[in-house]
Amino acid sequence: MKLKWTMLLLFGMVTSYFTQAQDITNNKFGKGLVNIVAKDSSYSLKFAARFQSLYTGSWDFPNNDNLENGEGNFLIRRSRLKFEGFAYSPKLEYKIELGLSNRDIGGASAFTNNAPRYILDAVLKWNFYENFVLWAGQTKLPGNRERVISSANMQTVDRSLVNSKFNVDRDMGMQLHHHFNLGNNVIVKEAFAFSQGEGRNVTSGNLGGYQYTGRIEVLPFGDFDDYTGADLKREQTPKLGVGVSYDHNSNAVKTRSNGGSYMTTDTGFFETDINTFFVDGIFKYQGFSAMAEYAKRTADNAVAVNSDGTPTGRVVEVGDGFNMQAGYVFKNNYEVVGRYTQVSLDESITGQGVENQYTLGLSKYIVGHKLKVQTDVSWNDYENNLDNSLAYRLQIDIHF
Template structure:
C-alpha cells in the first residue's frame, strides 16, 4: 500500500511539474507578463508587474554643529500588479492596478473599513462617441502633470515636494475627456466629478463633491509614445514638442486639510467643512534628448482655520499657499541621463506656521531598457527659511517593470 501511495504521489508531482514547466511567450520585456485576446474578440487582458527597490540616506546639517545626525533605510518603495484591456468592445477599456508594498496600502482607517488600501485604479473607459471618452471608477484626477506621470516613468527617483504638498491624487467618480486638432495643434479637455476624499473610501460622503477641469494645448503636435506624460526625452524628439496645461479644482465643503488628501479635520460636531480651491499650471518640453518640466501650484480656502461650532479653533488648518517646481535633464546617446530640479514651497505662514522650503536635487539615471529597467540615483539639499538646520538626502533606486 505504501508503495502504491508513493507511486501515485510521484505521478502527481510529475504531471504537475510537466503542466507548469517553462513556457515560451511572444511578449517582450516591459510589454506585460501575459497578453491574451478572446477568439471572438469580445475581451482582452494584459497583465504586468513592477517593483522599486530603494535606499535612502538622510543627514541633518546645522550651521553651528555641522552634521548632527543621520539615518538610512532600504525599502520596497512600490510593488504593483496591473491588468488592462477591453471588455465586450474595444471601445470599452478597463484598468485595474493593485498595490502590494507597505507604502502602497497604508492609510487604513474607519473610513476605509479599517482595511488596507490595495486598490490604486479600478476604472472603465468608454469611448462612446468620436473623440469623447467617459471614465468611471477610481483613478488619478486630472491634476498636475507630475502626478499624472506614472511613478514607473519618473525622471528622478521620486516626485517633488510640490506634488507631495498640493497634488489631488486619486479619487472615485467620473471624468469626461475630449480631444481635437486645429491644424497641427492638439487640444485636450477634461472635466471630472469625484467624491472628494481620496481612494478606497467606504464611508458615506462626509463633505461635498470635488469638481476638476483641465485644459492641455500641444502647439507642435503630439509627442512620440505619449512622451508628454513620461519623464525625460527617451524617444529623442526630432522636432521640438511642447505641452501646456492648466487645472482648476474646486472642492465643495472639503473635510481634509489638503483638499482630498491629508488628514480629516474633526470638530465638536463631527467634521469641519470649507471650500478649497487648487490651481495648477504646468509645461513639458522635449527636443533631441533635452527635457524641461515646470509646474506652479496654488491652494486657497474659504476659511483655512478649522473651528468648532462656538468659533474656537481646533488646531487643524488647510495647507494653503503656493509652490514652484522646475526640472531639466539631458539624455546622452548611451542612455545615461543627468537631471536637476529646483522646488520651492511657500505655505501661508500666518495660517500654517511653516516657513519657506527650498530643495535642490541633482540626479543620474541609467536606462537599460527605457523606463522598464533603470537605475536612478539623486542627491537633494533642503533648506528652511529662518532655520539653522538643513537636510541632505541621498537615494538609489532600481526599477523593474515586466
C-alpha cells in the same frame, strides 16, 4: 534507504513535469507578463507587475552647522499589479491597478472600513462618440502633470515636494475626456472630473460636498509622449505641452483637499471650500527635456475650529509652490537631471514657511523606463530657520 530513493524519484518526476510544462512565450520584457485577446475579439487582457526597491540616507544640519541624526533605510517604495484591456468592444477599455507595498495600502481609517487600501485604479473608459471618452470609477484626477505621469515613468527617483504638498491625487467618480485638432499640428486636450472629494477607497458616505476638476492642455507642435519623463525617444523636432488645471472641493473635510488628515471637531467635521490651481509645461527635443509646474491652494476658512471657536490644531495647507527640472539623455542611455523646488506655505496659518530643495540626479535606462537605476542627492534649505538637511537616494525600478 528505500525512503531516500523514493524521495529522489518523486523529486525527479516533479522537476521533469515543471520543466516540460513551462510556457515559452513570444512576449518581450516590458510588454506585460500576459497578453490575451479573445478569439472572437470580445475582450483583451494585459497583466503586468512592477516594483521599486529604494535606499535612502538622510542627514540633518541643525543651525546650519555640524552633522547630526544621520540615518539610512531600505524600502519597497512601490509594488504594483496592473490589469488593462477592453471588454465587449475596443471602445470600452478598463484598467485595474493594485498596490501591495506599505506606502500603497497605508492610511486606513473608519471611512475606509479600517481596511488596507489596495485599490489604486479601477476604472472603465468608454469612447462613446468620436473623440469623447467617458471614465467611471476610481483613478487619478486630471490635476498637475507630475502627478498624472506614472510613477513608473519618472526621470527622477520620486516626484517633487510641490506634488506631495498640492496634488489632488485619486478619487472616485466620473470624468469626461476629449481632444481635437487645430490645423495640422496643434492638439487640444480637455478633461473634466466630478468626484466624491475624499480620496480613494472611501467606503462610508460623503462627509462634505463634491469635487470638481477641469484641465485643458495644448500641444502646439503635435503629439508626443508628454506624460513620461526624459526624452528617451529623442524627438527629432521640438515638442511642447502646456496645461492648466483647476480643482474646487466643496465643503472639503481634509487638510489637502481630498488628501491629508480629516479636520475633526468637537461636533463632527470642519468643512470649508478648497481651491487648487495648477499650470505646467513640458518640452522635449533630441534627448533634452524640461518640465515646470506651479501650484496654489486657497481655502475659504483655513483654520479648523470647534463649536466655541477654539482652533482644533488642524489647518488647510494653503500656499503655493514651484518646481522645475531638466535633463539630458546621452546616447549610452545615461541621463543627468537637475531640479529646483520651492514650497511656500502660509506660515501664519500652517506654522511652516518657505522650503527650497536642490536636487541632482543620475539615471541609467537599461530597457527604457521598464528597467532602470536612478539615484539623486538633495539639499533642503528652510528659510525660516537654519536647520537644513541632506538626502541621498538610490532606486532600482523593474516593470514587466
